[in-house]
Amino acid sequence: MRRGTTREGPGQDMRQTVNTFHSTRSTTDALTSKQAIRRGLASDGGLFVTDSLGERTVDIDDLAGLDYRSIALRVLSALLPDYTHDELEACVRAAYGDQWADPAITPLRPLGDDYVLELFNGPTSAFKDIALQILPRLMARTAPAGGDPDEQIMILTATSGDTGKAALAGFADAPGTGITVFYPEGKVSQIQQLQMTTQTGSNVHVCAVRGNFDDAQSAVKAIFGDRDLARDLARDSHVTLSSANSINVGRLVPQVVYYFSAYAQLLARHAVSPGDGVEFVVPTGNFGDVLAGYYAKRLGLPVKHLVVASDRNNVLFDFLTTGTYNRKRPFYETTSPSMDILVSSNLERMLYYMSDGDARLVSMLMSDLSRWGAFEVPDELLNRIRGLFGCGWADEHQVDSAIRDCWERNRYVIDPHTACGYFVMRRMPRDPAVPRVLLSTASPFKFPRVVSRALGLDAVGTDFACMDSLAEATGTVPPTALRSLEKAPVRFTDVVAVDGMTEFVRGAAAALV
């Protein structure tokens, strides 16, 4: 048996091994959660998982009165056992504070006979804030003892919109870190572009790339694999590159918290008693949002079903209904761009756990995916998966009608990503004994043109004009950070070709010192 470093678990004598993280594709690594967060991706291309998931559970009996931070502390302690209580408390306090528009952080609201859990009250008005407000703080505490004391981590990311801004907001002025974001020129919305190019902070860099998102993404991957560059950056600027992308354990784990928070709020409303099952309907593309619900279940939350809601890029729907995952299919640019994904990375973690940790199987499936563009899971595994995960999807016409229907029935405005979930939820049979919670992933004001048009308003002029007419027609108020972008000074105007990205990274690293 592998020997790991040990420490005292809270309130127990038994020494507990914390070096339990390894790749989904092999079990040879034995990393702590700090090491897994620092590395991001395993060297064989797999994602970090731990076989200890669920060994420490989170008590649900007394959740009702707890605030978000207390729940976060319990959940993170269970999932990141090598962080001390004080470290996690400091991270949680800083991440879930006044930068959120609602003191509940993820407030639960009634929606007809169902509920909606708002995940968009953070500084960038999208659900990625939940993870990216805390990731930099977790990352800052991963420096190995005896390592280069001057080492700085530079986060490098290519974005199709939401991730870039949420990462910028999280890492801006975070000690020991810098961040560089590339976005495809002309391919993000006016609001999204301004959100990034007006970002403040002394350690941030933003650059447009001539090309599409895939070009930028592939170039970023190549930069991560460039050993000469890595050597130069370490020698000249003490900079190590890292990723804030949704495969990092440090992004997944904070998302588990809002499932517990939803349950706590249901308990407080007497909508459930401890132990009663709940169903979650989850707009997802990369499978991160919904996988966190699976982790919550493994920690003891009574999750009855997790419903995967997709947009027209319905590769997950096809997988969950047939057992075949096939990424060789047309790619659609929809009105829910953050779910326009053909390779759903976090699915790999679900396959690992649902196959009882069969790393060989996962490795084979992933090699089929990269070789043939497709893989097929055994029937038995598919049946197990289907026992927990439901699925559905909405095309753009259905998204528009869902936005309208939700407004007309509930006087509640939803964004196009949430609308995919709403549409799927409305089509499902409802069991009155099992409360349903729809996760809402973005503020409708992030997509004011699409939402205004869906509601039959005049969607003309700038995104800001659309925001104003949406606000007026629905009696709602746009988040200040979004509305004030119109007048915010633009700091970043660089545009590079794909082959100029490496040079840009060198410059950004040099500027960090």
Ligand SMILES: *Cc1c(COP(=O)(O)O)cnc(C)c1O
């Ligand atoms: C990222 C994102 C999603 C999907 O999240 P996954 O990590 O792919 O599950 C859904 N909605 C919005 C608004 C997002 O930004």
